[in-house]
Amino acid sequence: QFFYRHVLNQHWEWLNIVKPPQVQRLPDILTPAEVSIVISLTHKLRYQVCFLALYSMGLRLGEAISLQVGDIDSQMMQVHIRNAKGGKDRLVPLPQRTLLALRYYWQTHRHPRLIFPGKDGKPDSLIDKGGIQKALKRVIRECNIHKSISPHNLRHSYATHLLEQGLDLRSVQTLLGHNSLNTTARYTRLTTITRKNTALSVNQLTDNLVLKWECNL
Secondary structure (H helix, E strand, O other), X not given: OHHHHHHOOOOOOOOOOOOOOOOOOOOOOOOHHHHHHXXXXXXXXXXXXXXXXXXXXXXXXXXXXXXXXXXXXXXXXXXXXXXXXXXXXXXXXXXXXXXXXXXXXXXXXXXXXXXXXXXXXXXXXXXXHHHHHHHHHHHHHHOOOOOOOOHHHHHHHHHHHHHHOOOOHHHHHHHHOOOOHHHHHHHHHOOXXXXXXXXXXXXXXXXXXXXXXXHHO
């Protein structure tokens, strides 16, 4: 539009473009028991700790592997997530078990700055994303879990499980760093409580019907 109007001095004609409808798919969610099994049966410690960090703090994969020693505040029991999606920082609670796991893993490499350094020995190298994804797919297959699970689904599971425990939607939005509450609200469709309540209401609605033909069944 700028090129036409200010360079060519020609009229810009708007075109009526038909946008295809957006497809909204619900992600697969692991149960807390499945999360425990997946982390426990993961073969390598670095992946175990990474999966725990992803789930227990609701992190995106890029946020987890970029964690630095200085981001971990063991006094306030919180983690500073820097330059997240949209260039925003946020603080997330640090569970005690996650702190212990991060410390234990860090002692295996003692990198002066990074929590999850790469294996090539370069000072700024991070752990390989592809390796994390492959490790998760492998353990999901070995656990005989027939769901489409990626590292990001651990974040989805975190949000869903918090809602099931009664945490309000606004707090979950803050933890995840979502701009819109509508983005967070989709997790309400994934909770077992919501599904049970919905099924109960549907059954009650149907049970109130008076159907004469049923007496012949």
